[in-house]
Amino acid sequence: MEIAQVAGAPQLIVWSCRGPVVDSQHYGHIVVSNREGKLVYVLGDSDISVVLRSAAKPIQALSVVTSGAAQKFGLTSKELAICCGSHSGSSGHVSTVDRMLKRMGLEEADLLCGSHWPSDNKEFDRLKQADKSPSPLHNNCSGKHAGMLAATLAMEASPTEYLHTHHPIQVLIRKHLTLLSGLSEDEFETATDGCGVPTYALPLRSIATAIARLALPQQLPAHLQSAAVQIARAMNRHPDMVQCAGSFNTELLRAGRGCLIAKGGAEGIFVLGLINSGLGIAIKVADGASRAWPPIILALLSRVVELEQSFLDRFAQPEIRNHHGDRVGHLEAAPVLREVLP
Secondary structure, eight states: OOOEEEESSOEEEEEEEETTEEEEEEEEEEEEEOTTSOEEEEEEOTTOEEEOGGGGHHHHTHHHHHTSHHHHTTOOHHHHHHHTOOOOOOHHHHHHHHHHHHHHTOOGGGOOSOOOOOSOHHHHHHHHHTTOOOOGGGSTTHHHHHHHHHHHHHTTOOTTOTTSTTSHHHHHHHHHHHHHHOOOGGGOEEEEOTTSSEEEEEEHHHHHHHHHHHHSOTTSOHHHHHHHHHHHHHHHHOHHHHSOTTSHHHHHHHHHTTSEEEEEOGGGEEEEEETTTTEEEEEEETTOOGGGHHHHHHHHHTTTOOOOHHHHHHHSSOEEEOTTSOEEEEEEEOGGGTTOOO
């Protein structure tokens, strides 16, 4: 297939309509790649450097398996899923991470992710009513950090320094990223994520290739193949651990019925792996708006994945409502996205 490409500057991908009027527009970059790194589709700039942020979590979670931590601590599929998650801090999320730590002989104070208020309303209200502050367990990245601590202990490394770029767990994560992306470490730009761990910027085309290889990992070394399969299975068995019930990321995994890997991150980055075809999709919304993801992704998937109508009705053109609850507009994908994939 020839590459369909509009190169360079970010391109119009979604607009917001209020009544009959286009009220605002979102621009961005989209790359679709196969496992060999061959580009199937490009909109915008395939070489733009993009910080992975939380979209890296399924890749970071590979180390929980390859280090031997999953086996050593008897981590369940549900616990592996929350290692990939940007959860809402619900009581179920908090208890899942807490159980992982207790099995390792650790406490919530060993999580170096910092604290923030949960986005889960019930847990937020419970803390407020009890006049309590959130703990590191409520951090949306606490599952990722618990997984890094598990891998750290399995590797007999220091659990107090796992945020450092030179720490064995971070070295292992970068090794996995090189195998998936096809880049060498000196081609990554290193930054610090919101939760304190190292995060990496690489060309959007390389991110798409990495997620394609994660989705269909037969070309990877055997130990990494097995880890990738376990991570994909965990995310699909327990999508509520990847974000929360009702969220787009969780409901997309649920609607995909085992055909997808999907993970969003801060500042508009979203990655999507098609397990059956081995294609990887990397999306960067230029203004960082995550509200643009659903119409983009469903437009891209419309020809290749059969999704339930109730899911499409909710997310294909998300409604905009005013403070009276009236529907006053919607978000809509640009027509150029509707016939991208074969």
